[in-house]
Each structure stands twice: as structure tokens, then as C-alpha cells.
């Protein structure tokens with residue numbers, strides 16, 4: 001019983017560490033070559049996910065999103081910039097959304113949501 005609880009705890013912390021890695025991966029280090037090539041030009045992507053938190057001061061939202069095939073991203077939780085305030089207002093905490101986003105430099109910017 002103890003061993004099972006321990007294993008579950010290890011798995012949970014590993015998952016958290018992995019999420020952290022994925023966030024760093026956003027800085028291009030861990031991206032596969034094909035994903036990097038796609039990132040070189042501005043292209044649009046869509047992601048389905050749930051709004052986890054909103055920071056209106058920095059204009060970012062954190063999404064728990066499903067895999068994004070066009071970027072070779074696995075499902076993860078990460079922060080996105082939001083293009084403008086009107087769009088920001090559509091993103092409420094806990095809402096399930098489908099967002100359209102694009103890469104601008106190091107940022108991923110949400111340009112549309114439904």
C-alpha cells in the first residue's frame with residue numbers, strides 16, 4: 001500500500017517536472033527539427049483547451065490545452081499572450097475554448113477564440 005502511494009507521488013511530481021520542461025520547450029530548446037522549421041515562419045495554429053487562469057495586467061492566459069499537431073506539441077498547460085482586451089474578455093476562467101494563435105518571436109499570441 002505504501003509503495004503504491006509512493007509511486008503515485010513520484011508520478012505526479014514527474015508530470016509536474018515534465019510540464020515545466022514543456023514550458024522551456026516553448027523557448028525552442030526541446031522542439032523537434034520539423035516543429036522548428038514550421039516556427040520559422042508565422043503560421044496559425046488552433047488549440048482546444050480550458051482556461052486555467054487569467055492575468056489581465058500582463059495580458060496573458062494560462063491554458064490547459066490538448067495536443068497541437070501543427071506544432072508537434074503534446075497536451076500541456078502553458079501561458080499564451082492575448083492579442084487584445086476584447087479577446088481577453090472572452091476568456092473566462094474554467095471556460096472550454098478553441099483558440100487560434102500564432103507565434104510572434106518567443107511568444108504565442110491568441111488571435112481568436114470561440
Ligand SMILES: [Cu+2]
Nearest residue numbers: 073076077078
Ligand atoms: Cu503548449
